[in-house]
Amino acid sequence: MKRYLFLLIIIPFLTSCGAGGGGGGIVGGSGDNNTSNKTNPVCSSTSHSAKIKIKEDGLYKITYLDLYNACVDLSGADLATLKMTNQGEEIAIDVVDDNHNSRFDEGDSIEFYGKAIPRGDNRFRFTETNVYWLSAEKGSRERIKEISSSSTVAQGPSSFLKVLHMEEDTWYEQKNYPEITSANDVREHWFWGEVFYTPGIAGKEKGYYIRDYIFSTPNLDKTGPTASLKLRLQSVSGSHHIKGYVNGKLVVDRSEQTWVGQETLELDVSYPASYLNNGLNLFRLESAGDTPSGIYEVFYLDWFEIGYDHTYQVEDDMLEFRGEGLIGLSNFTSNDMSVYEISDPANIKKIIPVKIESALSGYKALFSTPQSAESRLFALTETNKKSPFAIEAYTLADIRSRDADYLIITSGDFSSAITPLADYRGDQGYKVLTVTVRDIYDEFSKGIETPQAIKDFLSYAYNHWSTKPRFVLLVGDATVDYKDVSGYGRDYGVKSYVPAYLYNYFGLGEVPSDNWFADVSGDVLPEMNIGRIPAKSPADVTAVVDKIISHETGLPKSNKVTLVSDYSTVSGTLFETLSDSIAAIIPADYPVSKLYQRVYPNPTDFRAEIISAINSDPLIVNYTGHGSVVGWTNEDVFSSEDMVYLTNKGYPFVVALNCLNGYFVLPNEGVDQGGVKQYPSIGETFLLASGKGAVAVLAASSIGYPSEHDPLAQALYNIVFNQDVTLGEAVTMAKEAAYKKGKITEDIVETFIFFGDPVTKLK
Numbered sequence: 001m002k003r004y005l006f007l008l009i010i011i012p013f014l015t016s017c018g019a020g021g022g023g024g025g026i027v028g029g030s031g032d033n034n035t036s037n038k039t040n041p042v043c044s045s046t047s048h049s050a051k052i053k054i055k056e057d058g059l060y061k062i063t064y065l066d067l068y069n070a071c072v073d074l075s076g077a078d079l080a081t082l083k084m085t086n087q088g089e090e091i092a093i094d095v096v097d098d099n100h101n102s103r104f105d106e107g108d109s110i111e112f113y114g115k116a117i118p119r120g121d122n123r124f125r126f127t128e129t130n131v132y133w134l135s136a137e138k139g140s141r142e143r144i145k146e147i148s149s150s151s152t153v154a155q156g157p158s159s160f161l162k163v164l165h166m167e168e169d170t171w172y173e174q175k176n177y178p179e180i181t182s183a184n185d186v187r188e189h190w191f192w193g194e195v196f197y198t199p200g201i202a203g204k205e206k207g208y209y210i211r212d213y214i215f216s217t218p219n220l221d222k223t224g225p226t227a228s229l230k231l232r233l234q235s236v237s238g239s240h241h242i243k244g245y246v247n248g249k250l251v252v253d254r255s256e257q258t259w260v261g262q263e264t265l266e267l268d269v270s271y272p273a274s275y276l277n278n279g280l281n282l283f284r285l286e287s288a289g290d291t292p293s294g295i296y297e298v299f300y301l302d303w304f305e306i307g308y309d310h311t312y313q314v315e316d317d318m319l320e321f322r323g324e325g326l327i328g329l330s331n332f333t334s335n336d337m338s339v340y341e342i343s344d345p346a347n348i349k350k351i352i353p354v355k356i357e358s359a360l361s362g363y364k365a366l367f368s369t370p371q372s373a374e375s376r377l378f379a380l381t382e383t384n385k386k387s388p389f390a391i392e393a394y395t396l397a398d399i400r401s402r403d404a405d406y407l408i409i410t411s412g413d414f415s416s417a418i419t420p421l422a423d424y425r426g427d428q429g430y431k432v433l434t435v436t437v438r439d440i441y442d443e444f445s446k447g448i449e450t451p452q453a454i455k456d457f458l459s460y461a462y463n464h465w466s467t468k469p470r471f472v473l474l475v476g477d478a479t480v481d482y483k484d485v486s487g488y489g490r491d492y493g494v495k496s497y498v499p500a501y502l503y504n505y506f507g508l509g510e511v512p513s514d515n516w517f518a519d520v521s522g523d524v525l526p527e528m529n530i531g532r533i534p535a536k537s538p539a540d541v542t543a544v545v546d547k548i549i550s551h552e553t554g555l556p557k558s559n560k561v562t563l564v565s566d567y568s569t570v571s572g573t574l575f576e577t578l579s580d581s582i583a584a585i586i587p588a589d590y591p592v593s594k595l596y597q598r599v600y601p602n603p604t605d606f607r608a609e610i611i612s613a614i615n616s617d618p619l620i621v622n623y624t625g626h627g628s629v630v631g632w633t634n635e636d637v638f639s640s641e642d643m644v645y646l647t648n649k650g651y652p653f654v655v656a657l658n659c660l661n662g663y664f665v666l667p668n669e670g671v672d673q674g675g676v677k678q679y680p681s682i683g684e685t686f687l688l689a690s691g692k693g694a695v696a697v698l699a700a701s702s703i704g705y706p707s708e709h710d711p712l713a714q715a716l717y718n719i720v721f722n723q724d725v726t727l728g729e730a731v732t733m734a735k736e737a738a739y740k741k742g743k744i745t746e747d748i749v750e751t752f753i754f755f756g757d758p759v760t761k762l763k
C-alpha cells in the first residue's frame with residue numbers, strides 16, 4: 001500500500017532546538033595615504049563593509065583579524081568613522097585602539113551588544129539570525145558611553161525577579177488553532193512536541209499524556225515569598241483536566257470546562273519558592289483524561305515560564321538581570337569584568353563600578369544603576385564576550401538600479417546551473433536579470449531572511465524599473481521548516497533556497513502561494529507571470545532547463561491531449577463531466593484521449609494506462625479528481641513514486657485539477673523515515689524528473705472543488721489553444737478571467753502554483 005499524507009499535514013521532528021545597510025567607501029581620515037592597506041592575499045576580492053550575523057543575545061567582540069580573515073578591508077580606517085547599524089538604526093559600539101594610533105589595525109577590536117531576532121517578532125519563524133553592518137563613514141558616530149557609579153545611592157534589594165521562558169519549537173502544525181477570523185490573525189504553528197493525549201489510548205503510553213521538562217534556577221533566593229509558573233496551552237479538541245507539578249509538588253490542578261474546542265489557555269499560578277531547587281528542577285505536565293471528552297481531549301504545550309527571585313550572583317561569569325540603586329554582584333572568577341545598562345540595546349552604557357572586591361567566593365563588583373527606575377543590566381567577564389556566528393564581506397549589488405523583463409530569483413547554490421536558461425532567454429530577445437535571494441535580503445530587509453523581502457523587491461521592480469519584469473522565475477525549493485529545526489536541510493538538502501510565502505487557507509491552514517509574491521498591487525491577481533523550479537540541487541535545475549530548451553527547440557511537437565479522470569461511487573461521474581467540458585473546447589486538430597477510471601476498475605490497470613498514455617508523449621495531460629500531496633485518486637493510483645516508470649521523450653504540460661498536488665513545502669521530501677521514503681509532491685516530481693516527466697505543471701497547494709476547477713480550466717484552455725501566449729501568461733490570464741467573473745475565489749488564485757518557466761510556450 002502506498003503511503004501518503006492527506007489533508008492534515010503534521011510533521012514530527014525528532015530533534016529539538018535551543019532555543020542597516022552598509023555602503024560608502026573606506027574613510028581614510030585626513031585623506032592622506034598613510035593607511036596601511038593590508039589586504040588579505042587569499043581573498044579574490046575585498047570589501048569595505050561587513051555583514052555580521054548573530055543568533056544569540058550577548059556582548060560581541062570583533063577583532064581586526066576577524067575582519068581581515070573575512071576579506072573585509074577596513075585597514076587604516078579612522079577609528080572615529082567606524083559605524084555599525086542594525087535594521088537601519090545606528091548601534092553604539094566600543095572601539096578598542098590597542099596601539100593608540102586612532103587607526104584600525106592589528107590588535108584593535110570593536111565591541112557591541114547584539115540581539116537575535118526575538119520571539120514575538122513576526123520574522124522569528126523564518127530566522128533568528130540578526131544582521132549588524134559595519135563600515136566606515138564620516139559623521140558623528142555612536143559610541144558606548146561610560147557612566148560612573150556612586151556609593152552613596154540607596155542599597156538595592158538583595159534579589160531580582162528572574163523570568164525563565166521555556167519554549168522549544170519542535171512540532172509544526174499546519175492548521176490555525178483557533179481558526180483565523182481575519183487575514184491579519186497570527187497563530188502559533190510551532191509547538192513543543194506532539195499533542196498530549198489522554199491515558200488509556202492504545203499505543204499512546206505514558207509519554208503521550210505525562211511529560212517532564214527540566215529547567216534550571218541557579219542562584220535562587222529561597223527566602224523570596226513565592227515563585228510562579230505561567231503556562232500556554234493550545235487545545236485541539238475536547239475539554240481538559242490538566243495537572244502540573246514542580247519537583248513533584250502539585251501546583252496546577254485544573255479541570256476546565258470552558259477551555260474547549262480550539263481555545264488557548266494561559267495560566268499563571270504561584271507556589272512557595274521552597275518548591276524550587278537552587279539548580280535543576282523538573283516540571284511535569286499531565287493530561288488526567290477524566291473529562292467527558294475522553295479520547296478527544298487533545299492539546300499542545302506551547303511554552304511555560306518560571307518566575308523566581310534570583311540573588312545578585314553571576315552564573316559562569318555572566319548574568320542578565322534587573323536592578324535599581326547600589327548593587328553588589330558577586331561570584332566572578334576574574335576581576336576583568338564589565339557591567340552594562342542595556343535597557344536600550346542600540347545604545348547601551350558601560351557602568352564603571354565603585355570598586356571590585358575580592359573574596360574567597362570570587363570577585364564582586366559594586367556599582368550603582370544610572371537611573372531611579374529599574375534598569376536592565378548585563379554583566380560578564382572578558383572571556384564571555386562572544387564571536388559572531390558569521391562575518392561576511394559585503395559589496396552592494398545594487399539590484400534596485402537594474403531592470404529586466406525576465407527576472408530570475410535564485411539561491412546562490414543554483415546561479416551557475418540556471419545560467420544556460422538565462423542565456424537562452426537572452427538570445428531570444430528577453431532582457432534577463434538573475435539576482436540571488438541574498439542580494440534581495442541585503443537590499444530589501446537589511447540582510448534578514450524573509451519572504452516579504454522578495455515581494456518588496458518585486459514590488460519595487462514593478463513600480464520603478466523602466467523595463468518592468470513581466471516574467472519571474474523562482475529557482476529553488478522551499479519548506480515550512482524555515483529554520484531547519486528537523487535537520488533535514490543539513491542532512492538531505494530540504495531547505496528554503498527561495499522561501500515560500502504561506503497563505504492561510506480557511507479550514508486547512510498554511511499552504512504555499514507563489515502568486516502572492518507577484519501580486520504587488522494588492523488585488524490578489526498577479527502583475528507578473530511567476531513560476532518556480534523547486535530544485536534542491538544544481539542537477540535538479542539542469543534537468544529542468546534541459547527539458548525546457550529541448551521542448552522549445554529540439555523535439556517534434558505532439559498534438560495529443562490526455563484527459564485523466566477519477567471515479568468513485570461517492571463522486572460518481574463528477575470528474576468525468578469536468579474532463580468532458582475540457583474536451584469540448586479543444587480544437588479538432590488536437591486528438592483527445594480520455595482515460596477514465598470507471599473504465600478501469602482495477603487500480604493496477606488504471607495505473608498502467610496512465611503510464612502508457614504519458615509515455616506516448618502527449619502535449620497536455622489533464623487530471624481531474626481526488627488527490628493527495630503525492631498522488632492522484634483517493635488510492636494514489638498514480639503517484640510521485642511512479643515517476644520511475646515514465647519513459648516519455650516529449651514533455652507535456654501537466655494540469656492537476658485536484659487537491660494538494662502542488663503542496664511543495666513538505667519538510668521531509670526525499671527523507672527515509674523508518675524505511676519509508678517520503679516523496680515530494682507529484683507536481684514537483686513531474687517537473688524535476690530528468691529526461692522525462694513534464695515541461696511545466698499547474699497544480700494546487702490547497703484543496704479545491706470542481707465548481708471552481710471547471711471555470712479555471714475553461715479559461716486556461718481557451719487561452720492556450722486560441723492565443724499566442726506563454727504558459728505563464730496563460731495561467732495569469734486564466735486566473736484573472738475566472739476571478740473577475742466571480743467564478744473562482746481568492747483561495748484558488750493564490751494557491752494554484754505554476755511549476756516551470758513562465759516563458760515556456762506549448763506550441
Ligand SMILES: [Ca+2]
Pocket residue numbers: 167168169188190191192302303
Ligand atoms: Ca512555540
Ligand SMILES: [Ca+2]
Pocket residue numbers: 518519520521522523524525526527
Ligand atoms: Ca495584483
Ligand SMILES: [Ca+2]
Pocket residue numbers: 477478534664665666669680681684
Ligand atoms: Ca519541495
